[in-house]
Amino acid sequence: MTGWNTLKRTGFAALITAAAVSPGLAANAGHGKELALQWCSTCHLVSNDQDTVSGASLPSFFDIARDPGFSEDGLKTFLADPHPKMPNMTLSNGEIADIARYISSLAE
Numbered sequence: 001m002t003g004w005n006t007l008k009r010t011g012f013a014a015l016i017t018a019a020a021v022s023p024g025l026a027a028n029a030g031h032g033k034e035l036a037l038q039w040c041s042t043c044h045l046v047s048n049d050q051d052t053v054s055g056a057s058l059p060s061f062f063d064i065a066r067d068p069g070f071s072e073d074g075l076k077t078f079l080a081d082p083h084p085k086m087p088n089m090t091l092s093n094g095e096i097a098d099i100a101r102y103i104s105s106l107a108e
C-alpha cells in the first residue's frame with residue numbers, strides 16, 4: 001500500500017501541476033480537486049494526497065479517468081443525474097465541469 005501510494009504521489013503530482021497551469025481552460029481542475037476531496041473522497045480515492053478511503057473496492061478517480069469509455073461530457077451527465085448510491089449532492093453545473101476536468105487531468 002505504501003509503495004503504491006508513494007509511486008502515485010511522485011508520478012501524479014507533476015501531472016496535476018502541469019494541468020493546473022495549462023492556459024485557456026474554462027473548467028478549473030484545481031477547483032475540481034477541492035470539490036472532489038470535499039464531496040467524493042469519503043468513498044472514492046480521488047487524489048494522490050488523500051491517505052484513506054472507506055470504499056476501497058470502488059473505482060478510484062485514476063481508474064475512472066483511464067477507462068476507455070471515460071469522457072468529461074459523460075461524467076457531467078452522470079453527475080447531473082442523482083446517483084442512487086451517492087449522498088444527495090447539490091453540485092452546480094460549473095462545479096460538475098470542474099470535477100470532470102480534474103478527473104480528466106488524472107488520465108495521462
Ligand code: HEC
Binds near residue numbers: 042
Ligand atoms: C457515499 C459514497 C460515494 C460518494 C460520496 C461518491 N460516490 Fe461515486 N460511486 C459510489 C458507488 C457505490 C459507486 C458504484 C455505483 C455502481 O456501481 O452502481 C460509484 C460510482 C461512481 C462512478 C462510476 C464509476 C464507474 O466506472 O462505473 C463515478 C464516475 C463516480 N462514482 C463519481 C463520483 C464523483 C465525481 C463523486 C463526488 C462528486 C462521487 N462519485 C462521490 C459511491 C460514492
